[in-house]
Amino acid sequence: MSESLKCFLNRSEKQIEVRVRKKELAMLFLYFSTNFYGLGKHYVVDDNNRKYVLELVSYFSKSERFGSQGVVKNKASLDKGLFIFGPCGLGKSDLFEIFRRMFFFS
Numbered sequence: 001m002s003e004s005l006k007c008f009l010n011r012s013e014k015q016i017e018v019r020v021r022k023k024e025l026a027m028l029f030l031y032f033s034t035n036f037y038g039l040g041k042h043y044v045v046d047d048n049n050r051k052y053v054l055e056l057v058s059y060f061s062k063s064e065r066f067g068s069q070g071v072v073k074n075k076a077s078l079d080k081g082l083f084i085f086g087p088c089g090l091g092k093s094d095l096f097e098i099f100r101r102m103f104f105f106s
Helices: 003-013 022-033 050-060 092-105
Strands: none
Touching: 022 050, 022 092, 050 092
16 A cells, blocks of 8 residues: 555544635525525524524634624533524524535535
8 A cells, every 4th residue: 555545544534624714604504594494485594593593603614703602601612512402493403404404515
């Protein structure tokens, strides 16, 4: 096995970190949330959920501003996962489905 192949295989085993600009991720979110529920309907970002959506965009874009929206209850860290909770019908599952579709197609 060549040295370059060994080097490639060693790198591919490690987690590759990809950084995306927050603005680009926000534009992707807007694109994928449009017509999410069908023709002419979309996921609405309003005053009630805007800070949560922005916090998630910051998290997924690995922005240093993650935790700045006042939504995170404990110390915000990009090295940790997310625990999202709330009553039924707020759009938590739909929100993550939009993010899943964004990353699936991008």
